Amino acid sequence: MSATRIVNARKLAVNRSELQGSVPIQALSGVHERLADTVGELNYRLYFHSIRGDEGMLPVVRVNLRAEVSLQCQRSMQPFRQLVKSESQVVLVADEKQAETLGDEYEPFACADDELNINALLGEELLLALPLVAIDPKADPPATAGAEQNDAGEQEQHPFAGLAAIKTKLAAAKD
16 A cells, blocks of 8 residues: 655645646545455546635645546446546635535535645545446346347337236236
């Protein structure tokens, strides 16, 4: 696991600095539960600048990330690799009060005393970039109830086939 990298976000924002690099996915906290494995690296580029807030200047980070992650397909339950890319604007806030004053175009991220944990930021941004339901595009589509194959091998849909089966069971139960 790589060492956690802490930077002074306010200083980087004042200087309009840019950081780029890569970090092992296994070094990012909070993502392990959502991934099939933690093999690979996340590549990132962070652009720092400031915006005026109600209480003075607030550091902002534009986060660009790219990683190939291993997810578990919810259709086949098999692992598959998927490229994840994301770009977002994150405002570093000291507390919830500051976060509530932000507009919709910014995402708040808690950062006490201007000390930004880059791995924590990247871990959260990767989580937000993951699909809600991971489905391998190569996985076979699920069989649908009431579907039959016609002579051409295509599935014909019979939307009330399941209802007909229930009706038959109910009629048999009455007898």
